């Protein structure tokens with residue numbers, strides 16, 4: 214897709230327009246938020262998404278490694294602490310493991326990746342690889358899907374509390390923490406991208422990076438959807 218964007222407003226507009234391709238619109242998420250997923254489907258999603266969670270700090274470490282700007286690194290490093298945890302806070306990976314336990318999975322079966330399907334692995338690895346090999350500003354731009362995440366996270370929290378009552382609500386802490394972390398992170402990423410992407414070419418590359426990331430998230434759900442199909446009640450679809 215070739216995009217010609219010039220001024221600041223149309224650049225922000227082009228970035229925000231990627232929300233149309235965000236994975237909140239994926240049929241698997243629609244079913245999740247309507248309370249229509251079975252227990253094995255929720256478990257399959259949690260176990261596969263753990264592979265994403267596990268790899269986010271490696272992706273962010275790749276961005277740090279490629280970024281020559283000390284001010285950006287000082288703020289970006291927070292993301293690694295948020296996921297890996299510190300002496301004072303256990304972090305997102307631990308919170309996701311607790312979500313899995315609340316949904317009936319063991320830590321062992323999440324860590325050993327036995328449920329991770331090839332499409333999830335390919336999509337997540339492509340994201341980490343993108344951050345390793347592309348210019349760091351493009352990698353920052355690819356994280357901007359988080360602009361669209363808070364609405365989905367709030368909807369997901371409501372859906373889990375209402376429909377999936379077999380999951381202990383204490384397990385939902387991960388989603389709650391992202392309600393504040395995602396806006397903070399995306400605000401910083403947007404600042405960086407606005408500062409560094411001035412020419413039409415740079416701006417088009419930032420939009421392309423965000424589009425790539427939307428494909429990563431979408432592909433993961435395609436793979437999960439296929440691996441954990443809905444059971445067909447009385448063969449009516």
Ligand SMILES: O=C(O)c1cc(C(=O)O)c2c(n1)C(=O)C(=O)c1cc(C(=O)O)[nH]c1-2
Nearest residue numbers: 269305355356357358359361362365391430
């Ligand atoms: O559950 C979701 O829908 C969702 C989406 C995204 C996203 O939009 O990239 C992230 C997360 N969760 C998330 O939990 C997370 O830590 C995260 C980090 C990033 C990133 O690209 O750096 N995206 C996301």
